[in-house]
Structure formats: C-alpha cells, structure tokens
Amino acid sequence: MMKYLDHLEEIIITFLIGAATFIIAVAVAHRYLSGVPIPGLQDWLLTINMSWAQELCIYMFVWMAKFGAAYGVRSGIHVGVDVLVTRMPDSWRKTTVVIAILGGALFTGLIGTLGAKFVWENGMHYAVLNKLGMAVGELYEGPVTPDLEWPTWIIYSAVPLGSYLMCFRFLQVGLGFLRTGELPHHDHTHVDGVEEMPVLDSTEALEEYEQHKFEKDGKDGGAK
Amino acid sequence: MSSAVAGWEQFSKKKTATWLLAIAVALGAIAMLGSTGIVFALLLALMLTGMPISIALGLTVLTFLFFFANVPTEAVAMKLFTGIEKFEIMAIPFFILAGNFLTHGGVAKRMINFATSMVGHWHGGLALAGVMACALFAAVSGSSPATVVAIGSVMLPAMVRAGFPKRFGAGVITTSGSLGILIPPSIPMVIYCVATNSSVGAMFMGGVVPGLMLATLLGAVSWWRARKNNYPRMQKATWGERAKAFRESVWGLLLIVIVLGGIYSGLFTPTEAAAMSAVYAFVIAVFVYRDVPFKKIPKVLLDSASMSAMLLYIITNAVLFSFLMTHEQIPQLMADWIIGHHLGIVPFLLVTNVLLLLAGNVMEPSSIILILAPILFPVAMQLGIDPIHFGVLITVNMEVGMCHPPVGLNLYVASGITKMGISELTVAVWPWLMAMLGFMLLVTYVPIISLWLPHALGY
Numbered sequence: 001m002m003k004y005l006d007h008l009e010e011i012i013i014t015f016l017i018g019a020a021t022f023i024i025a026v027a028v029a030h031r032y033l034s035g036v037p038i039p040g041l042q043d044w045l046l047t048i049n050m051s052w053a054q055e056l057c058i059y060m061f062v063w064m065a066k067f068g069a070a071y072g073v074r075s076g077i078h079v080g081v082d083v084l085v086t087r088m089p090d091s092w093r094k095t096t097v098v099i100a101i102l103g104g105a106l107f108t109g110l111i112g113t114l115g116a117k118f119v120w121e122n123g124m125h126y127a128v129l130n131k132l133g134m135a136v137g138e139l140y141e142g143p144v145t146p147d148l149e150w151p152t153w154i155i156y157s158a159v160p161l162g163s164y165l166m167c168f169r170f171l172q173v174g175l176g177f178l179r180t181g182e183l184p185h186h187d188h189t190h191v192d193g194v195e196e197m198p199v200l201d202s203t204e205a206l207e208e209y210e211q212h213k214f215e216k217d218g219k220d221g222g223a224k
Numbered sequence: 225m226s227s228a229v230a231g232w233e234q235f236s237k238k239k240t241a242t243w244l245l246a247i248a249v250a251l252g253a254i255a256m257l258g259s260t261g262i263v264f265a266l267l268l269a270l271m272l273t274g275m276p277i278s279i280a281l282g283l284t285v286l287t288f289l290f291f292f293a294n295v296p297t298e299a300v301a302m303k304l305f306t307g308i309e310k311f312e313i314m315a316i317p318f319f320i321l322a323g324n325f326l327t328h329g330g331v332a333k334r335m336i337n338f339a340t341s342m343v344g345h346w347h348g349g350l351a352l353a354g355v356m357a358c359a360l361f362a363a364v365s366g367s368s369p370a371t372v373v374a375i376g377s378v379m380l381p382a383m384v385r386a387g388f389p390k391r392f393g394a395g396v397i398t399t400s401g402s403l404g405i406l407i408p409p410s411i412p413m414v415i416y417c418v419a420t421n422s423s424v425g426a427m428f429m430g431g432v433v434p435g436l437m438l439a440t441l442l443g444a445v446s447w448w449r450a451r452k453n454n455y456p457r458m459q460k461a462t463w464g465e466r467a468k469a470f471r472e473s474v475w476g477l478l479l480i481v482i483v484l485g486g487i488y489s490g491l492f493t494p495t496e497a498a499a500m501s502a503v504y505a506f507v508i509a510v511f512v513y514r515d516v517p518f519k520k521i522p523k524v525l526l527d528s529a530s531m532s533a534m535l536l537y538i539i540t541n542a543v544l545f546s547f548l549m550t551h552e553q554i555p556q557l558m559a560d561w562i563i564g565h566h567l568g569i570v571p572f573l574l575v576t577n578v579l580l581l582l583a584g585n586v587m588e589p590s591s592i593i594l595i596l597a598p599i600l601f602p603v604a605m606q607l608g609i610d611p612i613h614f615g616v617l618i619t620v621n622m623e624v625g626m627c628h629p630p631v632g633l634n635l636y637v638a639s640g641i642t643k644m645g646i647s648e649l650t651v652a653v654w655p656w657l658m659a660m661l662g663f664m665l666l667v668t669y670v671p672i673i674s675l676w677l678p679h680a681l682g683y
Contacts, residue, residue, distance in 0.1 A: 068534070069536075
C-alpha cells in the first residue's frame, strides 16, 4: 500500500515536469512555425490555439511543487541550517531533530487545513452540492481560470492535498528517526559519470608502498 | 534536518549549553526591539533547530499572525496559492532540468579537454585549465557543489600526478567552482529577479562581464603563483587537437548561446528560453553525447522535479514572509532610518556585504536571496542603487560566501573529495579568496562593471 503511494507520488511529479517542458517547447515551436509560409501546414497550424500553454504549464508546476515537496521530505532534499545541530551531543541532537520534524508536521498540517477551508469555500462546496443535485442556495460558484476556464478550486486543491501528504511524510520520517536514528539524506553533490576519485598523492603512495613492500617477501619466505 | 557529518567537531554538553545560552540571550535581545525583533528572533530560533528553511519561514509567519497581528487568514491563504503563480518563476524548474541533463562526468571531461588544449601550455597550465573548465561547466550545470565534484575529481588527481602540490589544486577548484552562479544561466539570479520584480534578461547580461572578469582574475592568481613556484606546464596543443576538443565540447557550450541569444534577440521570453534549453540539453545528453541512457531519463526528471519543488516551496514561504515584512513596513522603516541619518550608499552597501557574507556561512544562496532581498531591495531603491547592479553584487557576495571559512559550502564539498581538513583547505584557498574579496568590493562600489553590458544592449 505504502509502496503504491510512493510510486504514485514519483510518477506524478516525473510526468508533470516532463509534460510541462514538452508543452512549452511545442507552444514555442508552434508560434514560430505558424509564421513560416508553408502551404497547408501553416493553415493547419493557424487553426490551433496554443494560448493556454503558459497557464497549463504554471498549474502543472504548482502541482509538481506541492507533491515534489512531499517527496522531498521522504528523500531528505529540504535544506536546513545544520551548523548548530550537528555539533550537539547525540542525545540533545535527537531531541532537536524531533522538534524540527514536529515543527514541519505542524506547519504543513495547518496549511493543509487552511487550504482545505479556502478550497471548500471557493467553489468546492457549490460544486459538490450541484453534482448531488441539491439546492445550492446562496453559495458562491467560485472563479475560473482565465484561459482554460477551469474552476480554480480544482487547481488549488493541490495545496491541501500536497500539504497533508507532506505532513504525513514528516510524521513518517519522524517515526523512522525514533526507530532507527537515521534521517533521509540527499546528496547534493552527486554527479553521474564521475569515477570515485583515487585519493593518492605522492606521500600517501609512498606510505602505502612502505606498508606493503615486505608482504610479498614475507609470503615467499624471502628477505629476513 | 541533518545528520552528524564526519569530521565535524562535536561539542560537549557543557559547551553546547554555553552556546545555547549565548544564542538565547542574543535572540532575546533582538526580540526586545519590538515586533520586528520578535519576527527575526523567532525565525533564527526556528532555523537553528535544523528544520527546513521553508518550514521555518512559514512557521514564523503563522505564529506572528496568530499572536501579534490582525491579518485576515483569507489573505494568507490567498498568498499560498498565488505565491508561485508567475510564469517567470517557472524558469527555475526548466533551468534545473537543463542543468541536470548536462551535469555529467562526460560533459565535464569534454570541457576539461577543451580548456587544457587552449591554456595548458601557459604557466600553471592545468590550474588555468581547471579555472576555465569550472567556468564552462558551471555555466551549463548551474550548481556550484556539483561543479567542484565533477571538475575536481578529474582535475585534482591529474594535477597531483603532474606535480602540483595538492593544496594548490584544491584551492583553485574550490574557488572556481563558485563561478556558476554569476555566469548565466543562473538560478540564484532568476530567484533575485522573482523576489524583486527585476528583468531576468538584464540580470543575465549584467552577470556576463563580472563573471568573465572573475574567471580571469582567478586564472591570473593561479598563473602568478604557478610562475613564482615554477609549477609544470603542459605541451602546447596543436590547432588540430584544439579544434577536435572544441567540436566535442561545443554542444554543451551552445546552451549558453541559446539562452542569452534567445532572450536578447527577443525570440524567447526568459522562461521559454529556459524550456528550450531543457529540451536542448535533453537532446544533447541523450542523442549526441549519449551520456544519459534512456533508462535514466525518468531518474533525471524525478531529481530535477524534487530539486525544483524544494526551491519552489522555499519561494512560496518566502513570499509569505515578505508579505509579513511589507505588512509590518519593515523595509520602509529601515529606509527612513538610513535616509534620516544621512548614512548614504557606501555604509549601506558595506552592511549588505557583511550581512550576506555572514548569512553565506549558514545557508545556500537561493534561501539567502529570498529572505534578504525583499528587505534590502526597497532600501537600495530609495538610495538610488540600480536594481541590476544590486542583484549582481548580491550574487558575487553569495559566491564569496560559498568559499568562505568557517563553513562555506564549497569548502565542505572540496574537503569531501580531497580528504583534506577544513583548516588545511582554508589555508589552501586564501590567495584566491583574497582576490575574490577584492573583486567583490570592486563590483559593489563600481556599478559600471555590472551595468555596462546591459546598458550597451539597451536594457
């Protein structure tokens, strides 16, 4: 179950960044190609309206940001100031880390609730009642986005969903830390295709040589 | 969040308690300054627990609003949604994606070969090549620590083998690795523009001249020290070899041309240029260089997405924080105070320099810019400082801060790959660091360096 959630999270954000790049690239290509007078192609391109691309890209990235932030808690990518914490004695460090994690859970929980309230009041309540065929009364239908004309509450539901997921991830990481004492850690300096550097300067090489130069002799029963 | 880092001195309980007490007293003193003081004391206290900077910013805002101010929560909720809803901000994920496709050992090696073939035969050849390779690689990859690792892990063993002292090599690579944030495309610059509503195109152009100057300066320091100590030189490469090395590395270098050329000629908006550079980097990495196999593409996308999400999350919360700042009229009060005391530009810039260098020791560039730019920028505008000049000087400050002891980020990365201690590295970097500090002051007080190119291009 947890595995599916993890995978779903990864697939969503991978797809969103890839698709957003693709959409903007197509929109730019479309803008320039439709200016080139190629019979047929130009007419066809002019019939396509790509003005929504920019808006869609923004919303995709907003969703990516919210779910990516939750994934980031799990993978330990969020940077913090660690000059003080790393220098503390272990037992103190443990307490501080737990406080920090609980702070994260508290904040994301609060934001999730705040966001959920906002989304509910700005169209979701209306939409739900409308769908169920109930009287909507004085309720406000909620705004729609300028180009795509989608209801904004659907777009904005990224905030409560992402925040609650992030809150859940913080609690998960906190539990893991209490159990194993380990935190997820992201290596910001990892570069693919770089060989592990052989750290050998001349003095170290000499030392190594000194250490091992008798070994072979020893085995062979040579110089004594 | 952090884990104990190997090689960091761990304090005893008594020492930690003393430190905590001192910090508590200092924060208490700051909090006495009134509501502004409380905001900053709270922020610093939360950050020192090691929680993510984004969370610390957000919690500060929520706590303050809850206890001290009467801002309708509706307004806060609205900010949460609209905080990152700008097309300009979307350049950040695209640039990160482009950088991640090209941040690969293979690309680094091609740039090193090209740089070595061009400048290898001068005094301190490999060191000069290291500076040049760092500048080229940092420009396409956009990450300083990654540059130190990618260039350093090839260049340092080569330099030691050629007979350079290890310290010399470590000093060159640690400082040159920071060039990336000044040479466009640069993510901290985009973030500055987002935080202050400046023009990304003008900012990028503003970074070109200082970037080239700083690279030249670092090269000059290496050349001078190598000549003095008579370090080895390489054999001069033939023009045929140079052409071959150029042909191999040119695909990566064209990325800069696409971004700068595209923005300047008006073909693309900065965000579109970023998207095009991401597509270009993808094509080059997957089909031309073949460094990234098909199987790895989702991994690159996922890494870029989570990196961008982390930055966008800090931006969202920094927007909340600067909303609070504006609501409390903090920048306005600061500006009035400075102008009221006839302090003028020079002391203000000096304070800015010191503040940024101090912050550079505990945070990475993007977070510093997001927290401090909204506070300092309005003051700078009141004093009549050009926004582009101010942005460039902040960026140069960030660079110096990354190589600056006791806790510069690049120092730690370099310490990791060279297995040298921080104190030894500090000694190793100082000639270059001094040059950088001098350059920082020059950029700070001579605006024409950063403004000449943008003005000449009509921005």
